[in-house]
Amino acid sequence: MAISQHSDICSPVAKQLRLATGLAILSQGLKLIIWVLMVKIVLLAEQTKEFPLIQIILLLVISISYYTCKIKAHDQSHYAAFELEKILRQRLVSKISQLPLGKIRQIGSGAMAKVICDDVHELHSFVADAPPLRAEAYSTPLFVFLALFLIDWQLAFATLIFTVSIFVLMKWLLRHSKLSRNEYAKAVANINSSLIEYVQGMSTIRTFDAGEGSYSRFNTALNEFNKVMLAWLKRVGLATRLARSLFSPLPMMLFLVVAGVILQKYHSIASETLFFFLVLAAGLIETMLPYMSLFHLLEKSRAAIERIYQIEAEHNIVTQQPYQFPTDYSISFQQVDFGYDKQQKLALNEVSFTVPTNTFTAIVGESGSGKSTIINLLLRFWDTTSGQILLGNCNIRHIPTENLMSLCSVVFQDNFLFSCTIAENISYGLNDVSQEQIENAAKKAQIHDFIMSLPEKYNTKVGERGQLLSGGQKQRLTIARAFLQDRPILLLDEPTSFSDAKNEASLVEIFQTLMKNKTVIMIAHRLSSIVKADQIIYLSQGKIIAKGNHNDLLKESPAYQQLWMDYQQAHQWKMR
């Protein structure tokens, strides 16, 4: 099973690996000839007075060929390992781009980074070292036993039994290493994710938790890792050392001397034969050490392969056949149920509403009521549990993802910017955009003057995740991006969250321009910006409790009346 998984994952470089293994086997065959020749030369020197020149030249030629094959095998397997590392990383990154966003968050950035960096790297050692090790571990014993059986089948048989016994004992001693590998990987992933969280949440940590507690998750992960390693050392360390001692020439030589003496009682064994056995079998036992390394490599990489395959087996966002392409931009949720987790309460429960083309729908509701979930489902970051979402009368599951995305502009709460220039961030994902178009979009988002005040203007780099800009500036760049995209559907999540009173007024004006002739869904806490909405959807605990425009809801919905009163009171309180 493990072997088939290994050969499966190595299939992109199978040809290079076959060549490497072939060269390694050849080198092992040559090594055996070298041993036999060496014994022959020593015995020849003892028997005749002539200098064994031809044999020595032959020995030299074969030795050079042996090293050439060995080096070439090593080179081939290392080239293959680098190639496979590249291919697997490309495959995994491309896979991630096709996964539902929810799945990516569930797996976690730490675990994901571990698979793409560490696990793929782990495979590198396997691919680079396994072919020569495999050749040594399998072909050398075969060649050696063939030679030993030809020399003396009885002593060869006894040697075989002894070797197999050691081999079985070694397998038994190493039986626990499999479990520790999984625990080890889990502990490393935990350190990675707690470290990523620690660095990303540094500002929050410093503000709220300057004491010991801020390190606690990272520390717990480190302690957990130490515990796993110590337990592993206790459990496997002694066994590994014992197995290594057994697989050294000394026990084999002791055995051969004893077996040779016993056998001599029943039939005569020439000292020449025993000499052959001592050299070949002692060499044999040494070449079995690679078997142990191979076993470890297989075990280590097996867990890594399983984790790579686990990600590759995750379900992609699938566009169902037949493909459909919307002709208008109305949106309709029909009896939509959705839960992030099977065990959890539904985040949306029988949600139905329609947003006609070029109208403005606002979603309000308490925190956690399911507002963002509506946008997540519409963008197919997750798929509905039941019910359906239509866009222009097409079920969004039938609309190819790239088409669906090309219809929607989004301004999120957390506006993600890439570590490139301002111009590149505004035009992100768009081809053939002129500088003039970028600047026009920035003007509409009222951020052009600020950009022009920067030393490198539109070529200013914004830093990792846009950290060189303020929250409001990042938001304006995202709005400029939405202006430039000019897509028929606009999804806004908390668009005024970064603004003061003056800024809010200018943002409302900007949004009014941006929203013109578009189908708009806006999530809002500030009711002032949604009074003019064509429709307000009031969510509570995943259910729609009221639906209509502001005036209708004020007349008909006690819950909305209360919400409006609370908002006004809060507003007045702020004014005072």
Ligand SMILES: Nc1ncnc2c1ncn2[C@@H]1O[C@H](COP(=O)(O)OP(=O)(O)OP(=O)(O)O)[C@@H](O)[C@H]1O
């Ligand atoms: N990734 C997630 N995994 C599990 N549960 C989630 C996830 N995201 C949201 N939830 C849960 O789903 C419910 C709805 O969340 P949602 O983010 O849609 O609410 P919201 O109304 O947008 O809240 P807020 O106004 O605070 O942003 C909440 O109970 C929340 O805890």
